[in-house]
Amino acid sequence: MPKQCELCGKTTQVGNNVSHSNIKTKKRFQPNLQKVRHQHASGRVTTLTVCTRCLRSGFVTKPLVK
Numbered sequence: 001m002p003k004q005c006e007l008c009g010k011t012t013q014v015g016n017n018v019s020h021s022n023i024k025t026k027k028r029f030q031p032n033l034q035k036v037r038h039q040h041a042s043g044r045v046t047t048l049t050v051c052t053r054c055l056r057s058g059f060v061t062k063p064l065v066k
Contacts, residue, residue, distance in 0.1 A: 003030055005051040007059050039063040 004011045010031045016024040032052045038060050039045050045063045054060060 003033060004049075005031060005033060005054060006048045007050050007054045010051045010053070036060055037063055 002011065012031070013029040015027050015029060017027045018024055033049050034052060034055060035047055035049055036055065037045055038048045038050075039062065048060065050060055
């Protein structure tokens with residue numbers, strides 16, 4: 001399974017580590033993904049892998065714990 005948010009599609013980005021002497025080496029920036037339980041409008045509960053931006057923005061409805 002790829003490191004990708006299931007809601008917004010955010011995935012790995014590539015860039016450079018730049019040292020003090022300006023030597024550049026490749027670096028991968030991984031999204032901050034969390035596994036959370038999500039309650040759909042129909043009432044069904046599933047586990048999604050979402051980024052923290054989607055969590056903070058309120059795109060995930062967490063089920064009530066009884």
